[in-house]
Amino acid sequence: MRGFGASKGFCYAKVLLFQEKEIAITGQVKTVAEEMKMFEEALRKVYSETVTLREKTAKEAGEEAAEILDAHCTILMDEGMINPIKEAVSGGMSAAKAVEQILTEYIRAFEAMEDEYLSLRALDIKDIKNRIIRKILHCESTDLSNLPEPTIIAGHDITPSATAGMDVGHVAGLLMEMGGNTSHTAILARTLEIPAIVGVRGLMDNIKTGDTIAFDGSTGEIFTDLTEGQMAYFKSRQQEERIRKERLEKLAKRESLTKDGQKINLYGNIGSTEDVTRIMEKGADGIGLFRSEFLYLGRKDLPSEKTQFLAYKKVLETMKDKTVIVRTLDIGGDKEVPALGMKKEENPFLGLRAIRLCKQEKNIFKMQIRALLKASVYGNLHIMFPMISSLEELRWAKGMINECRKELADEGIAVKEKIPVGIMVEVPSVAVLADLFAPECDFFSIGTNDLTQYTLAVDRGNETVASLYNHFHPAVLYLIKNTIEAAHRAGIPCGMCGEAAGNIRMIPILIGLAIDELSMTASAILEAKDLLRELTVDECRQLGAAVMCEKTAEQIEKLTKEFIEKRRKIC
Template sequence: DLVIPPLKWVELPNPSIIDESVIIVAHDLTPSDTAQLNKQYVQGFVTNIGGRTSHSAIMSRSLEIPAVVGTKSISESVQQGDMVIVDGLTGDVIVNPSDDEIKAYQHKRESFFADREALKQLRDEPSKTLDGHEVELAANIGTPNDLEGVHNNGAEGIGLYRTEFLYMGRDNMPTEDEQFEAYKKVLESMEGKRVVVRTLDIGGDKELPYLNLPEEMNPFLGYRAIRLCLDQPEIFRPQLRALLRASAYGKLNIMFPMVATIQEFRDAKALLLEEKENLKQEGVEVSDDIELGIMVEIPATAALADVFAKEVDFFSIGTNDLIQYTMAADRMSERVSYLYQPYNPSILRLIKQVIDASHQEGKWTGMCGEMAGDETAIPLLIGLGLDEFSMSATSILKARRQIKDLSRTEMVQLADRALNCATVDEVVDLVKAKTTKA
């Protein structure tokens, strides 16, 4: 996550045209821009705005491109020809570093890659605690191009396939056949391991110009994800058909994003079953073993988890949005970033409520937000009973190493104490005291 090429100014009408080594410095990069970055040439990027859980930051981790976002004014403080260090681990950006700083970062970079190499010995190991409790460590992906990282890092499945990236960086909607081929490729590559596909989650900061959606005052609270798909079935049905066709090639789970009411889940399920029947009438092979779940990213959904658990097959907690909606803190805003608190006891209680509701009905709960790969959160999540942790592929081996040093029994006690804390600092101090080795 450390790069030191010289800075070079480029016009960026289309990021995919970059064909030489550069660091991108910009006011902002949209998810669509980020999806088009070629990591062979883009050595890193820095932006004025954004947060750790903005989609461009999340995608940078998936692409293994060092990035620092939310610097406020970095684009105003660099000049063409400047030397720049981008530290994606600490969030530091150093313009025109000294010889000593360059030498120190070159050493840090070597240590980083040496540690990554050492972690590879855990690639085929189970994700099991000291006292034998096993969980699943899965990968988040955006396109079939991410599969190499999935396999290289020993993922036990795919916990989030962000299908919206099939729709980005183009001028028209992908056809049913195009989608089918992409889903089939991923399912075949995983050779029977579980693949959780999220249906189209567009809106918020992820726009499709060819849809001509109206501008909204609060796009993250607006016409997006399952709301858009149910309102425009001509967009939704081809995706459902493509997924159903691909289900014959692996272990497919489907989840619907941004579900706020049980009726939304029922309506989406009804459309899926209707298209399943249509395909069978056409003589197309479709699996009868597809699990249907929802993203839990709205507090209202978490509050009714016991009701949802009776009808869905699984939950996947999307903490990136769940935290911003619970704390009323825009995850893109640096000014309120102090309120974006994954370890807030209120968030931990919601997570516990969802997990317990699923287990009560014999179902399972995963997590696909950034919190799933967070080293402070992992001990708490083990204690809360989370079944599946889905994260950027590059975080998996580090998480596996951490889990193998934890006792599930002790983490249950830790989580119980954390649920009764009043502040984030109290929770963090608890975790540090319990997990820091003497």
């Protein structure tokens, strides 16, 4: 059997089938007043249970996972549901039947919708319908709130309310016949980092409660009817993965030091204010890339100065005195902002992008700078400009900061005196002439994704040339080295916030080239720290020197792969 891998991870455990008891609605009606009271009481109970679950979920799985239960609360108070049900009950229908009938109409309407998000909402309504009816009829379903051992929960459809009440600590994995990658069970599983596969055909016919099975949430493969040999293999694999995970989790609180005690800052990249919690949980030392674009994307108008200010303030306050590097608006190219009415370009990555666009739309840029300066007093703000390709651009952008500073001073608004200002090094012209730029910056951050595509003239979104796109290309490494050295000659730090920064094979080389900070997505931080703590600066320097003598990307990758394999006990 196989399905769609919704949350990665390997899983081997006993199965518990989650079954909803059949609901038998009889046509029997008590008095109208009694039926009405039954409905109102059931609704009230389900509502208060949902509120409790919401709080519990928010605490255990985070706000994103709790959002679905917010939606449930809204539906439970929805007059579009309550009024017609009450009318039907007043007309002599039984409470259970009225709920069934009215909500089934909505379920049908939603199921018929083409939009995947909306058609999936039918599951939510079905869930609510069943819960109210069960309450009315006093008939509840499989209890998942108390599991004695690590268990794989398998069901035709594992409802959000069932997952919310689940004994999360003992859920080894989730399997579901229904659902897609955006179903709530899938989202929840990813948030909780529980392996899960959804959309498994024939699941309920092929396994039963008590079966021991294994599955791989990355590939979507499920293994049943295991031989003893297989069991032993899966058991040891499960064990390994658990040990690894526990070991990694403990690292969150440990310092990001090399084996010989050199501090390398491990920062997180964030694309929303919610991401902050995720990187904090992984013990990030700061934020190396705050993509401010999310404030602008997916909306018709522009975010006001106040909206922006509040978002920056929230992040700065949460991070306290830790570094927060906010990258100013990086749109154009493939990222479109409807409110700007941008023209289609032949070559968007070489077109009106990021700082170039900001120079043209000066007011929008100034609004962002003002919001940033206002927020600066709440934490350790660093401002970073993207896509700088000439000194004129850098000087212009810094001039805008001074202009906004003066404006705010005249308005009597406090701004922090010292705010470090740096640039993304992602255009080859800057990487080549890094020595000219470094004295005018407070820090550098190398953006390897764009630096690689511009240096190698490879569109990273184009599948036909994707194989040519490689961070390990000697030219890319040469530019990285040159940039770091230039930064250090000018006495400023140099970090990296592209994908290469979180790449296990790249990290030893980067440390060898004396990088000061690596910024990556939340899920990569612990593995990076794990590796970092096994390395010494000396051996990395040797590796760094060795790769700089190689002539091809293939050779360089081979060297670093061997370097890591030699030092790793696990994997």
